[in-house]
Amino acid sequence: MANNYSGYLSTREDFAAQHYEGASTEFGPYQTSAYIQEYTQLAQAMRDNIEVYDTATPPNRSNKSFNERPGVVFDDKPIHQRWGQTLTQPSRSYQKGEVATAVFRAAIPKTICELKTAS
Numbered sequence: 328m329a330n331n332y333s334g335y336l337s338t339r340e341d342f343a344a345q346h347y348e349g350a351s352t353e354f355g356p357y358q359t360s361a362y363i364q365e366y367t368q369l370a371q372a373m374r375d376n377i378e379v380y381d382t383a384t385p386p387n388r389s390n391k392s393f394n395e396r397p398g399v400v401f402d403d404k405p406i407h408q409r410w411g412q413t414l415t416q417p418s419r420s421y422q423k424g425e426v427a428t429a430v431f432r433a434a435i436p437k438t439i440c441e442l443k444t445a446s
Contacts, residue, residue, distance in 0.1 A: 336362060408432050 334353035341349035342356040352358050372379045404410060415430035 404432055 335348040335351040336359040337348045337352045338359065339356040342352050342358075343349065354361075369379065371377075408414075410432060412432045413429060414432060415428065417427045417429045421427050
């Protein structure tokens, strides 16, 4: 549970929604539950002074370099846009139950953020 990147830990509901944290949870909707299970067992072993034996030794990958997430190739915005620019303005008013939507330029260029909220 160390020496590697595992991304965000999110609830199953957040994972299902696939917003930022849920979409950045690397190992699926049960990742957080698995961590809690293992950390609970380790904490109980520490509390009770019980030695923990490694029953399944993972392969040694310390000499291998790999990139789990591709990097940003081009870090700029389109020429006629600016950071934070609103690409789609929300309406001036909404009726109860309608969804307000705004789209704006944010983060890295491949990211166009869409903000929705129910009225």
